[in-house]
Amino acid sequence: MTFLPIIDRELRVAGRKRSTFWLRIAAALVAIVIGAAIMLLARFGAFRTATLGSALFGILTWLALGAALSAGVFFTSDCLSEEKREGTLGFLFLTDLRGYDVAGGKLLATSLRGCFALLAIFPILATTLLMGGVTGLTFWERTLALVNALFCSLAAGLFVSAVSRDPQRALAGTVGLLLLWLAAGPLADGLLGMFRRGTPGAVFSNSSPLYVFSQVGAWGPKSFWRGLLVNQVIAWVLFSLACALVPRTWQERRTRATAFSSSKWRYAWRYGGARRRAALRRKLIDRNAVLWLASRERWQSLGVWVIAVLATGVLIAMLAAGAAAELWVAWNSLSWIFIWLLYLWLASQSCRFFLEARRSGLIELLMAAPVSVRDIVDGQWQALLRLFARPVILLMLMYSVAAVAAYANMGRVGGAPWGGLSTALLSAGVVLVTVPLNLAALCWFGMWTGMTCRSNNLGTLKTLALVQVVPGMAIFFAASMAFPLILLPLLFKGGLWSTTASSWMSTNWARWYPAITLGLSAVLSLSKDVAFIYWSRRKLYSSFRQQATRSLQPFRYVAVPAVPPPVPAPPVIQVQ
Helix, strand or coil, X not given: CCCCHHHHHHHHHHHHCHHHHHHHHHHHHHHHHHHHHHHHHHHCCCCCHHHXXXXXXXXXXXXXXXXXXXXXXXXXXXXXXXXXXXXXXXXXXXXXXXXXXXXXXXXXHHHHHHHHHHHHHHHHHHHHHHHCCCCHHHHHHHHHHHHHHHHXXXXXXXXXXXXXXXXXHHHHHHHHHHHHHHHHHHHHHHHHHHHHCCCCCCCCHHHCHHHHHHCCCCCCCCCHHHHHHHHHHHHHHHHHHHHHHHHHHXXXXXXXXXXXXXXXXXXXXXXXXXXXXXXXXXXXXCCCHHHHHHHCCHHHHHHHHHHHHHHHHHHHHHHHHCCCHHHHHHHHHHHHHHHHHHHHHHHHHHHHHHHHHHHHCHHHHHHHCCCCHHHHHHHHXXXXXXXXXXXHHHHHHHHHHHHHHHHHHHHHHHCCCCCCHHHHHHHHHHHHHHHHHHHHHHHHHHHHHHHHCCCHHHHHHHHHHHHHHHHHHHHHHHHHHHHHHHHHHHHHHCCCCCHHHHHHHHHHHHHHHHHHHHHHHHHHHHHXXXXXXXXXXXXXXXXXXXXXXXXXXCCCCCCCCCCCCCCCCCCCCCCC
């Protein structure tokens, strides 16, 4: 008898997947490229030689932290809820398996890819020990903090998946739980310090994986090990709850009256009342049937409206209270979190309609109806515009006002009342142009991944990684290298380290570097988005029917050998 058979099987299956191998290769390549780019920037004076090791170590570890925290969102948030929807989870409990067998198997199988990716970048991180600026204690503590963040994220996703059935709600619940886990402790300590009018202590902050990560290398007394212990206790409690809930949540046990009232309320909350549904049908069904189908669920835009209204409310409160410059700078950085949450939600929603239509057979009915491929694709695009255009506009206006206010307050602190206004206006203009086009590229590519992927989380991850994450890093380093490359003729003309070249760089670096970097980033980002939109539209229009005929679980026909014709029996010779 095999000890923990589900864990053994899941590990074997995960070890044979191509994604496990290629994710490890991709993580190592990204770390190598970033290290080479940092060294090249240091050659032109962007980093001092003494701080090169610590700069490379900091950049790689913060990127690894973001990847580790997102592992639960994409890998474990739908691992158990998918089994519930397909009806296969109940078959496991017909045997003598327990909840810890199923939950532990899913946790180890999904953590294998994340662990391999972290192991792939650890040798690159270790090279910073030879560069200087990083101690051995800092390296090992930061490594433990990354592993801790990965396990916390996976445990949070597994817990949400144990109590969910819908993939969108599981993804949104995992993101909300992780944000609460990361920010609740530091915010509570900050509010406690404001009421006591003193320096906030680390009372509740030890529960945050982000705080534990930031304690590595901090000056003065630090609570790294205490925070690591608290994080592990919370993560194991979530895992234990998932193990206990899985055998009890795979089926719904309700009375008939309770089930009827609950399902009626849930349907009304999801699609609206009878009047709302009738008005929407009269307005959209003659215009485009797919537009009506994709716009019925009003909760899809709820997440974006929550992000936009929350960000706008905080901005209005800060404007009314006359917040300090430090708060404006922090809010300008925090607004990028809202933008990335917007990227995540739109990438998930753009994949969802076509994926569910393929799974339910709706796509085959649409192809049999007198509806063209262009009407189907354009209907989905118009539905996305109808659902998300207004909250996106509100969020963009909020970010522009926050950016201008932040740079204006920075100028006041430095003695120049509007010293950073030109940079603020340029940055706000770049965001107003690039972010909506980024969202359009995510929507078009997400529609294509919805026609080609088998799960919503995989399609969302593929859309974000290929459209935003990987091109974003390439654009950042290309824009950062533009100014040094422009200076190359001057440097070689007067000598690489001549007095004239050095004085020119020290005088004009702070003046022209932000403008050139922002301008080149905007041009490259717009070019990337136009390329993705054009490619996705062309693939959707030309290959939609071919992808629609492919089932999510294709049936493999087994060739049956032809039965040979019967051989006549030999004649019977009678012997007289």
